[in-house]
Amino acid sequence: MKRTVSTLIILAFALGAFAHIQVQSTIGNQINIAFQLNDYNIATENGFATIKIDGMEHPMQSGAALLPFMELKVGLPLSGSISWSIQNKSEEQITLPQRLLPVPTMWEEEGMSRMSYIIDDALYSQMPSDYATVMEPDAFRGLRYVSLRIHPFIYDGQNGLTILKNATFNIQIEGDIHYRGQPEPDELSELMLSQFINPQQAKSWQSHSRQTINHAPFAAADYWLRIETDKKGLHKLSYQQLNALPLADIDPRTFRLFGTGGDLLSYTVQNPGPVFQEIDIWVQGEEDGHFDSGDAIIFYAEMRDEVNKNRELIGPATALNPYSKNNVYWLTFGGDFANPPSRIQDLTTPATWQNTITSQTMNARIEEENHRREQWGSEWYMSKLFGNTTADYQYPIRLDNPDNTKDITLTIRLRQEIGRSDLWHSIHVFVNDVEIAPPSGSTSFRWLGSDTYIFQRKSDSFVHGDNTIRIRVNRTEPDNLLLDYISVDYTQTLRLPEEQYLIQTPYIAGSQDLRINVNGSLGNREIYRLDGFTGLNRVHPQTEAQSFWFAASTRSDSRYIIAESRHFHSPASVSLANPTDLTLDNRQLDHIIIAPQEYITQAQSLASMYDDFYNLSVKVVDQADIINQFNGGHPDPVALRQYLRHVYYHHQAPRLKGVTLNGLGTFDWRNHSRQSTPKNKLMAFQIGETTSDDFFAMMSSSSYPELVIGRYPVRTASELDNMLSNYRNYVQNPQGGWWRNSMVFLGDDLYNGSQTDYETIHTQQAESAANSVNPSIHTDRIFAWEYEYDEYQNKPGARDDMVAAINEGRLVWYYVGHGNADSIGSEDYFNGATDMGRFNNPDRLPFFMVPSCKVSQFDHWGFDSLGQKVVMLNNLGAIASLGATRMSNAYSNHDLMLKVLDNLANKRNYLGYSIMAGKLGTSALSNNSFYVLLGDPTLRVIPPERDSLLNITSPEGNPTLQSRQLVNYQGSLASYTGSATAETRVLDSRTFYNLDMTTRVSQPGKTIFRGDVSTLDGDYEAAFIVPDDITNGETGTIVTYIWDEQAKRDYINYLYPVATSDQAVAAENLAPPEIELFLGSFDYREGDTVPTKTTLLARISDDNGINITGSPGHNILLVLDNSIQPISVTKYFSYQQDSHTAGILRYPLNNLSEGPHSVQLIAFDNFNLPAVASTSFMAKKSSGLSIDRLLIYPNPMQDEARFTFILSQDSQLDIGIYTVSGKRIRHIKTNGRQGFNQIPWDGKDHNGHRLANNTYFLKIKATSGSQSVEARERIVIYK
Known part of the structure; x- marks a missing residue:
């Protein structure tokens, strides 16, 4: 183990691998584990010490010390538990230069997430004092387990740190280890078992207890x-x-x-x-x-x-x-x-009774849901008490027959609108214009800050009937308060009103016989006892002059109601x-699709795709049918979970594995906002302040989702059509290409808006995430730290590079940093309000992964989140997104996303499974629940199938790629036996560099070869020459990609790591490259006229290959019209199939002005010898399809001729040769290309006979779409 300490004011780069755990033995109820702490680093950041180590998790509680830890899951038998002991431990005590960095407090300012590092001394004094903690037992799909949290770093809350370097942990399982359950293997259970240190034992203990799920019959x-x-x-x-x-x-x-x-x-x-x-x-x-x-x-x-x-x-x-x-x-x-x-x-009146009731406890309450303070949670407010000066606010409230000899208590709940936390608030409260006296020594009721204030005081000023509550807010400066409710608790004398009268008896343990006396004339009214909400029995009263009484046995849930027919509601x-009984169908189901009735037809189409694509057994269910049967028709998201639990526990095995939610939902299901109805299609599940679709998928525990789950966040049928079309196209008609083996990563910069704290965390996390994927995958690494601000304090350069990569095509689009519901980064790296039109990536939709705050807050009625917007475009944007619905923790976000990336990119698992694996592999349960999949959980967003059956040889017999070396490579694609054309890319070693003294990042190596290669039964061999611009390193990569068009699958063959060296081998270089330039087609001739939108074509060859590294000074450069700013066009060159010496450059020239132009191209061979070629041409704007400069050469002709002409567009050509009398004697059909074309004619008719001397006519008809054009010319044959 290696430990370093740095006292720099910025976070040091994490070293080495992660803490190592090895199970040494599992014998009976004893498990022995060897623990080895690998390299770590201690540095200081913004005045705090911090521990950096890969592969560990971090606590979530704001203000607690940021101590890395790891969790082990131990499988348990029924009613089992564990104990642990430690042996052979080696530890070290050190003194930290500062107190440890706290878990950041997340908050929002100016619409963007913020992090503040504030120590909570109470939490610092409660740090773990032992090397392990046993957590609470839990369960997942019938697998019982307990987590053992290992704390390698013991912290005293100040500057003392004890470090566990290595040890042996002995875990003892308590309980019946000989118990054998009924294992039900499925991929999700196996996934959880892969997290256990005793998977074989745990598997044998798997058992499902049958759960009762109530429902309507x-x-x-x-x-x-x-x-x-x-x-x-x-x-x-x-x-x-x-x-x-x-x-x-x-x-x-x-x-x-x-x-x-x-x-x-x-x-x-x-x-x-x-x-x-x-x-x-x-x-x-x-x-x-x-x-x-x-x-x-x-x-x-x-x-x-x-x-x-x-x-x-x-x-x-x-x-x-x-x-x-x-x-x-x-x-x-x-x-x-x-x-x-x-x-x-009818009830029998008891002869005696234990108590007599003459009054009841009542509550009068006024409460409305009109205003919001936060963008989440269940809190609404009735009124805004906003203003700059003192003002009164009046509210009527009715009390019926209050007993003024008893206490009457007024409660008012207030809270300051979001804003200053140092503001003092002052109010006076009046009941019927009588002020409630302030506390002794104060002239008003006062409180500080933005926390909730509960006003609760007694008053004897209430009267029977209408009352007025007046709140006076004293202001000398702006003070905005929100009123939640007003409540009055009082004792009511029992007096019969002119309406139904409900009497609530006091709480009774068990039951008692009570007598209840009521003032007033009973008349024709009848009395009923209510027991709960189901029992209703008639009570017989005894009347007196102006009152009556009745007696009955009374329970704790009993009430009485007095009414006559005219009072009935x-x-x-x-x-x-016509309710559907969903419980009649108990067939085996893999997946459920829940949709509102208006999306049922589209949901059934999706179910058919699940069956066709993945052979899943699927059922489509109407949300209303679930609510009817599992909650009596009352909307509640828990009802949807109850139905899923019913299917999970009561349907035939294998058990349910997944659910797809079709439709958007908000936490304002009742439309208090008057805006949410259009978005309320499929219920959102909010508990406290957290909205998470995971809550629907919890079958036995509140820790982890036990079903894969995703949501189509749509509010219209057309939006759903777009998403379903994207899904079908992505799965059924994928477009092959290197984009499927490429990802783009963007890390936020050092400063978040106006904050001055120096944040390196997002840069380091972007580097870490990119490093976590298989080295055969190309990773664009965009570190916003390296880009300049514009005048608006944004970084458009970072945005443009990210968008360019997305539009070129990337499997994953990954952003880590600050965010909000509609944008990522204070620097506006991508804004849902202004940047959606930048997408131009049809058929190449990435998976958008966003470890950031609120980017997928789909449940608010007032806006659409960025996570929603990017997935609802028609064949543009993203295929799915994974983002947070609420403010999230940067450290826990990273822990989760690394696990998801590993499962998606390295293990090639489908989306829902990969996300579940990420959540099962981390312990930040509440933070994990923020992350929702907006998209389909069955999607396979996976890179090509890969193997490493690739070798290199060279004349020198050296496995290192050396400058000027001829390298032969041979590969064999293990899973592909066809003979399609593959493409090989050879990359130099990665470039490592420091952004500051300790923050180290990297970029992929330069491309040194890119060319097509033939395959036979999946085998291939080819060669390339190593350029002089290669660097020294140990991380070169060779990757061969092949797309099987028939099977719609792709494969990767790679070699990594490859050593590289700029030490040249002996080789001759006899001449510079040869360059031929063309415009539009290879039939181009110097001076031709071409459209204003055309393509530059260049044939470039050299015996030593062409330098395509893009190294400074050795780019392939284009100079248009003698411009002093040449354009680098290196990436547009690719070697011809099976060649390492010759290739084609294709560069689009768009929006040329009409008139003369010149082009100059400069290229270097791999030994950096340059060559220059140039050509001149005319550009002419074409308003449509045209045939220009039709010529016949030679004319007169003898035996053969060529027809040359220029087309403004690619076209289908219909060519006819006619006699002077108009008879067609030869017909030729072919295709023409934009630009110069040349068609040979052998001078024969359609019977193969040569034509006699005479005059003939040529007619060429060009067709492109709905356009067509003709051109004619005379031909003379003279022999």
């Missing part, structure tokens, strides 16, 4: 009415409202009503979900067996908008359900049910439904 009846209610209380269903049913054929005694209560569903993964319960009803008139026009159904309905129904929300309590207001009930009749229909029963809607 829709198959039990043929007819179902869906009933929505928007009020709380007793409801009446009339004969007219049920006329969609065949009432004449129904025995009303078989009516049944069902519901789930409408509570927000629990986020707990292992939860059976809501029970679809039958509800007690009163069917008026059912006794005669007929449901007549005067008959009705009476039932009690809840509302979703109550605080106690939404307590599952993480955050402040709210009365408003985030997904819907109305409760949903289901009415049916007959059917196949085990129990008789539930009806209201009517449902908000009643409709005949």
Whole structure:
């Protein structure tokens, strides 16, 4: 192990490999592990010490010390656990030059993510004091495990650091290791097993316990009415409202009503979900067996908008359900049910009772969802109390029969709008114009900063009926406050109103007989006891002069409601439904596609592609059908997970592996913003402040997704058509080429906007990511650090180089750095608002990987994220994106993305699998959940199949590539047996350099040879000459690429590393290169007229090959019209097939001005001997298809002639030879090229006879698309 210490003020480059773990033995319940800490580096950055080591993870908690650690997963038997001990340890104590760097605090300023390094002393004092920590046991697809976190660095919170250099860890598994489960091997279980240190043991312990997933038994009846209610209380269903049913054929005694209560569903993964319960009803008139026009159904309905129904929300309590207001009930009749229909029963009045109730605890609350403070989370605010001067804000609130002898408590929740944290706030609060006294010693209620302020005070100024709450905000400067809600807790005297009256009894453990006294005349009202939301029973009262009482056995969930028929509510809607029973189909499924009804047809098309392309068993499911069956019709994203869990646990094996979500969704599903409805297609799953599609895919644990998952983030059918077309084209009709073996990496620069902290992390992470992929893959490395700012403090040069690479074609587009929802980098490397038109990459769509903040925040109604925008273009942009929905941690981002890249690029796994592998291989669970795949999870974004069956030989017998050396190479493509043309590229050693004293980066080596080579049964051999411009190094690469057009697959043959040397071998150089110049075609002649858009063609040859390294002073240069700024055109040269001495340069000349032009080309051979060639020509703008300068030579002719002419476009040619009488005697069909053309004629007719002396006519017709043009000329034959 090597350790270095640097006290420079910038982060030092990480050295060496990562900490090494080797399992020495697994015997019974004992596992022995050898630990070896490899090279690490300690440096200082912005006044902090930092530890740099590859292959370890980093903590996430802001303010904690950034201590690297690693996690090992240990498989467990049922109810198992582990203990550990350490032996043979070697450790070292050092003193750090400064305290350790803290985990950065992420925040946002001026629309861009920011990092601040602020130590939390409490967290620094809680650093791990032992070399290992056992985490909580968990499970994944039936595999139980526990993580052992190893801490090689023990930190005292100040300057002391103890380093574990090597040790032996002894792990003991507690539990029944002889237990044998029922292993169900599948690729995802095997993926998790690959993370375990005891995979064989863990595999034998795999076991799934059957999970109960509650759902509606829709198959039990043929007819179902869906009933929505928007009020709380007793409801009446009339004969007219049920006329969609065949009432004449129904025995009303078989009516049944069902519901789930409408509570927000629990986020707990292992939860059976809501029970679809039958509800007690009163069917008026059912006794005669007929449901007549005067008959009705009476039932009690809840509302979703109550605080106690939404307590599952993480955050402040709210009365408003985030997904819907109305409760949903289901009415049916007959059917196949085990129990008789539930009806209201009469209760017996108890003779005695334990307590008498004369009042109840009440809450009056005003709350609306009108305004947002943050762009995520469940918090909405009712009002803006904004202003620069003191102002009053009034709110009415009603209290019914408050008991003023008891405490009445007013609660107001306020929070400062995002802004200053040093601002003092001051308010006065009045109830019915009576001020609530401020605290002793203060003239007002005051608080500091932007945290939530809860005002809670008692007041005796409330009255029965309407009250006014007035809030006075005292201001001497701008102070913007947001009001969440106003709540009043009071005791209500029981007094009967002129409406339904609900009485909430106090909490009772078990049950008690209670007497309840109510003031007021009962009249024709009836009293019912409610138990939960299903039980409804009639209570018999005892009346007195101006009051009445009743007594009944009362439970903790019992309430009482008093009403008469005229008070009954009517449902908000009643409709005949035809719910699908999804549980009837239990066939084996690999994949589920969930879509809203409007996308079902397109989803079925996608399912067909899954079947055709990957032989997947797929089911398309309507989101509404899931919500109906797994949550009683109440929208809730947990319902979608419950359905997926049902399929996972109850369908035939092999178990479900993946899910695709078709449609966009926002966290404003109820459209409080008045803008979100167009984007609310497929629900977004938000827990607390985090939106993640991973939450849908958790089957048994909240740690990791257990299904691969991706989302098509579309809001219109046309957007979905674009994405489906891109998917089909990418999979079914891929375009071969080197782009599939190339990636572009862009690292953010040193400074983030106006921040002055010196950030090298993104540059180093870009270098690290590029280094992590197989060396046969070409990597463009764009370090924004190296580019100049423009006048707007942007770096357009970095953007242009990145976009140029994307448009040329790259398999992966990778950006690491700061970002926001619509752009990457404060320097505007790519902006979704202005740069989408820069894409010009049809059929070469990259996978966009973005370890940055918020780039895929798809769930906000007010904007589209960059991660969405790039994947929704028609055959442009990206094929998919992987980005964060929220602010994310730079260190954890990098840990995740390295794992994803490894699985995608090196192991060639499909997207969903690669992303899951990245998440399973890292422990930053909350940060990982931010990252969502916008695109299809089944996509194979993989480089060509590769092998290293490639060898080199030289006359000198030296494996090093030396200057002027003739090198022969031979290769064999292991998986390809065809005979297509391959292309070989030979690269010099990588260039390593320092951006500052310690930040070391690299660039790929220069191309020293690029040429086509013939293959036979996958074998090939060829040669190249090493140029003088080669450098000394050990990282040269030779790569041969082949595209099998028939199979639509590609292959790579490579050799790495290859040593390179500028030490020349003896070789002769007798002459400079030979150069021939052409415009448009090789039939070009000096002085020809060509279109203003043409191609420069150059045949270049030399016995020692052509220098294509692009080295300074030795580029192939083009000088147009004697310009003093030559153009480097080196990359446009490629050797001819099987040649290392001659090749063709093709360079497009676009937008030439009309008139005369000259071209000069300078090229060097590999020994750097130059040659120059030039030509002159006329450029003429063509408004359409034309044939110019038609000539016949010779004319008169004897036996043979040539027809020469210039075409403005590539065309199909129809050539006829005619006699003077107009008879066609020869017909020639061929193709013509833009520019100069020459067609030979042998002087014969179509029968092969030579023509006699005479005059004939030539007619040439050129056709291009819908355009055609003709030209004629006379021919004289004279022998």
